[in-house]
Amino acid sequence: MNDRAQTYLPGTHPDLPPPPSMVGVYGWLRANLFSSPVNVILTLLAAYIIYLAFPPLIQWVFINADWQGDTREACRREGACWVFVKVWLRQFMYGRYPSTEIWRINTAYAILALGMIPMFIPRVRGKAWIAAFLLFGYPVVAYYLFYGSAFGQVVVETPLWGGLFLTLVIASVGIVGSLPIGIVLALGRRSRLPIIQSVSIAFIEIWRGVPLITVLFMASVMFPLFMPEGLTIDRLARALVGVMLFSAAYMAEVVRGGLQAIPKGQYEAAQALGLNYGKMMALIILPQALKLVIPGIVNTFIGLFKDTTLVLIIGLMDFLGTIQSAGTNPQWLGFAIEGYVFSALVFWVFCFGMSRYSQHLERKLRTTH
Amino acid sequence: MAVERVAERAPARPPVWNDPRFRAIFFQALVLALVIGVGAYLVNNTLTNMEKRGIASGFGFLGTTAGFSISTTLVPYTEESTYGRAFLVGLANTLLVSVIGVFFATILGFIVGIARLSRNWLVAKLAAVYIETLRNIPLLLQIFFWYFAVLRNLPSPRQSFILFDIFYLNIRGLNTPAPVFEEGFGWVLLSAVVAVAAAVSIVRWARRRREETGRPFHTVYTSLAILFGLPTLATLLAGSPLHWEYAVLEGFNFQGGMVMSPELVALVFSLSTYTASFIGEIVRAGIMAVNRGQTEAAYAVGLSPGLTLRLVVIPQALRVIIPPLTSQYLNLTKNSSLASAIAYPDLVLVFAGTVLNQTGQAVEIIAITMAVYLTISLLISMFMNWYNRKMALVER
Amino acid sequence: MREGTMVEAGTKVSSAIRGSGDAMVRMDGVHKWYGQFHVLKDINLTVAKGERIVVCGPSGSGKSTMIRCINRLEEHQSGHIVVDGVELTNDLKRIEEVRREVGMVFQHFNLFPHLTVLENLALAPVWVRQTPRKEAEESAMKYLERVRIPEQAKKYPGQLSGGQQQRVAIARALCMNPKVMLFDEPTSALDPEMIKEVLDVMVELAHSGMTMLVVTHEMGFAKTVANRVIFMDRGEIIEENEPGEFFTHPRSERTKLFLSQILAH
Numbered sequence A: 001m002n003d004r005a006q007t008y009l010p011g012t013h014p015d016l017p018p019p020p021s022m023v024g025v026y027g028w029l030r031a032n033l034f035s036s037p038v039n040v041i042l043t044l045l046a047a048y049i050i051y052l053a054f055p056p057l058i059q060w061v062f063i064n065a066d067w068q069g070d071t072r073e074a075c076r077r078e079g080a081c082w083v084f085v086k087v088w089l090r091q092f093m094y095g096r097y098p099s100t101e102i103w104r105i106n107t108a109y110a111i112l113a114l115g116m117i118p119m120f121i122p123r124v125r126g127k128a129w130i131a132a133f134l135l136f137g138y139p140v141v142a143y144y145l146f147y148g149s150a151f152g153q154v155v156v157e158t159p160l161w162g163g164l165f166l167t168l169v170i171a172s173v174g175i176v177g178s179l180p181i182g183i184v185l186a187l188g189r190r191s192r193l194p195i196i197q198s199v200s201i202a203f204i205e206i207w208r209g210v211p212l213i214t215v216l217f218m219a220s221v222m223f224p225l226f227m228p229e230g231l232t233i234d235r236l237a238r239a240l241v242g243v244m245l246f247s248a249a250y251m252a253e254v255v256r257g258g259l260q261a262i263p264k265g266q267y268e269a270a271q272a273l274g275l276n277y278g279k280m281m282a283l284i285i286l287p288q289a290l291k292l293v294i295p296g297i298v299n300t301f302i303g304l305f306k307d308t309t310l311v312l313i314i315g316l317m318d319f320l321g322t323i324q325s326a327g328t329n330p331q332w333l334g335f336a337i338e339g340y341v342f343s344a345l346v347f348w349v350f351c352f353g354m355s356r357y358s359q360h361l362e363r364k365l366r367t368t369h
Numbered sequence B: 001m002a003v004e005r006v007a008e009r010a011p012a013r014p015p016v017w018n019d020p021r022f023r024a025i026f027f028q029a030l031v032l033a034l035v036i037g038v039g040a041y042l043v044n045n046t047l048t049n050m051e052k053r054g055i056a057s058g059f060g061f062l063g064t065t066a067g068f069s070i071s072t073t074l075v076p077y078t079e080e081s082t083y084g085r086a087f088l089v090g091l092a093n094t095l096l097v098s099v100i101g102v103f104f105a106t107i108l109g110f111i112v113g114i115a116r117l118s119r120n121w122l123v124a125k126l127a128a129v130y131i132e133t134l135r136n137i138p139l140l141l142q143i144f145f146w147y148f149a150v151l152r153n154l155p156s157p158r159q160s161f162i163l164f165d166i167f168y169l170n171i172r173g174l175n176t177p178a179p180v181f182e183e184g185f186g187w188v189l190l191s192a193v194v195a196v197a198a199a200v201s202i203v204r205w206a207r208r209r210r211e212e213t214g215r216p217f218h219t220v221y222t223s224l225a226i227l228f229g230l231p232t233l234a235t236l237l238a239g240s241p242l243h244w245e246y247a248v249l250e251g252f253n254f255q256g257g258m259v260m261s262p263e264l265v266a267l268v269f270s271l272s273t274y275t276a277s278f279i280g281e282i283v284r285a286g287i288m289a290v291n292r293g294q295t296e297a298a299y300a301v302g303l304s305p306g307l308t309l310r311l312v313v314i315p316q317a318l319r320v321i322i323p324p325l326t327s328q329y330l331n332l333t334k335n336s337s338l339a340s341a342i343a344y345p346d347l348v349l350v351f352a353g354t355v356l357n358q359t360g361q362a363v364e365i366i367a368i369t370m371a372v373y374l375t376i377s378l379l380i381s382m383f384m385n386w387y388n389r390k391m392a393l394v395e396r
Numbered sequence C: 001m002r003e004g005t006m007v008e009a010g011t012k013v014s015s016a017i018r019g020s021g022d023a024m025v026r027m028d029g030v031h032k033w034y035g036q037f038h039v040l041k042d043i044n045l046t047v048a049k050g051e052r053i054v055v056c057g058p059s060g061s062g063k064s065t066m067i068r069c070i071n072r073l074e075e076h077q078s079g080h081i082v083v084d085g086v087e088l089t090n091d092l093k094r095i096e097e098v099r100r101e102v103g104m105v106f107q108h109f110n111l112f113p114h115l116t117v118l119e120n121l122a123l124a125p126v127w128v129r130q131t132p133r134k135e136a137e138e139s140a141m142k143y144l145e146r147v148r149i150p151e152q153a154k155k156y157p158g159q160l161s162g163g164q165q166q167r168v169a170i171a172r173a174l175c176m177n178p179k180v181m182l183f184d185e186p187t188s189a190l191d192p193e194m195i196k197e198v199l200d201v202m203v204e205l206a207h208s209g210m211t212m213l214v215v216t217h218e219m220g221f222a223k224t225v226a227n228r229v230i231f232m233d234r235g236e237i238i239e240e241n242e243p244g245e246f247f248t249h250p251r252s253e254r255t256k257l258f259l260s261q262i263l264a265h
């Protein structure tokens, strides 16, 4: 205080440190937790909620949990029994995929990871080529790895596919397959030709208006009726078609948002250069629009990734499906909670990570535009 | 030479496929033909397949006896009722879950969204943890968790969890008191109607008086007093025609009161907590969309923080909040179809599940089910368009 | 008791004391920090009733922060601010009391976009002063006439030009019959042809005897209406003087530099 009572000639006042009540731990606490009586009450309330929720959770998850062993008897049941997850882990990850062939799935994961890493490094050139491979080449490679039949691989039929692997397959095929359909629908919706526009709008709004589960029901009970005599398609393929059509509608709306964000001047400039509709879209408009909607696509992917859990209702053994069935195994009754917590954690890590990534992209887009 | 070429080309009519009008017609015809062609092909296949499998077609089945029972029914229903009736039961159950879910999701979502903006660090972080946790975990997983891991593991009715001494939560569900109406309840009902009318007119009168004389009036307290006081008075005068029948433990189970099935409780709980995490983000974004300068300007003319919120911030935030909020309501309604995974008899389970299995009429049933959801979506988006038009800020 | 320190400050206090008998706003040894950053350093300023003060200085020097402290849009950490005899403390009632008497005009207008011009003007009189709406609207129309846009009353802010919006903002502040008006760069978000229409309104307001504190770089305005010009730099009041002296014989080097930059444009 003495310091402050002192006076200086104009223009010579030094920067003084703020009063102690503003700085340090004390200042922070005062400003953020105890700035008013109401805030004090709120802080205490929040602290009480944390006190109620977190210590028991940590006790259950870590301190009292069982980690060792590989039978049910290893569970003392005072906390979580992670032995359950350990024992069933292979099922959770790969379903009933033959254990001798699991390397094929892991190889595909590895290729994907190798392809994705450069995408996150700003300095790498030729990202477009890598992206093109991931979108067009990789699915073919993955198909032959997963299903087999080429290069003398054993065929692994789709009913054996399961676990997190199946979840990833459905979500990825859904998103990759829906992108082109979505682009066509979005262009259709913005078309000035009334019939094309109304067909697109009808298609988009119908799929967006119904729950995914009815689409899956439709895929599983109606598609067989749609097929010509003698042709049957397997359960997974049916679900994939359903998921693809469903997410194409959402994708179309995302792409449409991007198209709308492109200024009219770009269209006019392209036309002034003499480009026809196809060239204008392919060379000028879509490249810009698609870049704008990458965050939206990632968000759609997150939604789809969570929604794939619904396929268990039509009898596919996805990640949640394997967990559900392990929990109802007579040997392991009563361990459902561990299974749910484990899968919740896996889903959370995936979805939270992706949503952070999409926020990062959004921020980057906003600053570069 | 150049002159020659111009002369050569000018009079020649362009080939018809270069004429934009022709192209427009051509492409549209193509799309139309494609849609009709694919449609006809599928219909044809379907008809052949159905004939071969001996599946009837048409909507006659709606009048046939269903022959199965349904656990939760809001509409009168027995095993002798028709499939059409079963459809109504399912629809009513879907709407029940949706309405209760929307109610709780809205309250919780607004609380979480406002907490997220709190200047109290701990409260804001707690809300953030809530939002980031719930919205990144699949809803179905959350439903399974609450249903199989929590509600199915609850103790028997004898060891129920007791809330406020009147609610009992146990493995059979949630027992709540049930209202019992006796003679004279009509008067109470009438007094409630009168109370509502009185409260409305007081609010109107107070607003007019404030406009005319500037004097404020405590409408909130007065109308609350009327809303609660008048029916209470009527109840006393009419000799307590309404009483609550409490659930009482008798032997191994509760007698009396109402019971909400564990399926319903799990579904409502997970739908509302999940949707609340999205609503929370919407509310936060809506409030943040109101420029800080707006609050400052309101303070600068002397408005109190409360009035600033009510007259300046909320009206502007609502314009941003309501459209995505309604689409969350729509999502909640659509997500209520996950009921079928835990055997709550909603529209999908009853109609697209049981009825479809019994009749095999997949096409009709899926079409009706989808049509129901589509109608709901359409109604909601009509509301949204109307609201957006009404609320659009006037710009130059 | 603070007087003692002010006398010691020597050169700069003479005018501050001069107005203190009839002070509308008094700032006494005001300091403010943003985190570790010392934005306002020992601000001493007295604004007498009817006085018109122009504040100028380089960007980031704390001009906005200073005048926003006067109606408590920003909180100061030490020193005293007294407005019309009411000292600003943490007491919300007092803060509102002060805000009722202090009008403010912002750089970006901050009109309420969901209300019509007339509703913008009548809002505070109706809800804060509890004036009947009819009366409030009648007086609002008077102020709209005074800022020369009565015909825009039923429009929404989004439909007006920048200059019109700023004049509405001035009228909105005047509707509360304030004793002091604060202006924070009211013309710097406007196109050149609109600046004049806003300045004209402000000059007229000055002639009507309103106490005004104006942050602006419009030197013409300062020369014609200001009683005093204050130059701020790095959170300090470096110099204050009558406009004639201020522009012709700036005392400090920094003022000279600043004036040369401003006038070069």
Ligand SMILES: Nc1ncnc2c1ncn2[C@@H]1O[C@H](COP(=O)(O)OP(=O)(O)OP(=O)(O)O)[C@@H](O)[C@H]1O
Pocket (backbone or CB within 6 Å): C034, C037, C039, C057, C058, C059, C060, C061, C062, C063, C064, C065, C066
């Ligand atoms: N909320 C804040 N948090 C931290 N620092 C701030 C905040 N507001 C302003 N500052 C800093 O305080 C200093 C003074 O800001 P102020 O807005 O008062 O300057 P100014 O003189 O009005 O400048 P300009 O002419 O650009 O408006 C600036 O350096 C600014 O960066």
Ligand SMILES: [Mg+2]
Pocket (backbone or CB within 6 Å): C063, C064, C065, C184, C185
């Ligand atoms: Mg400023």
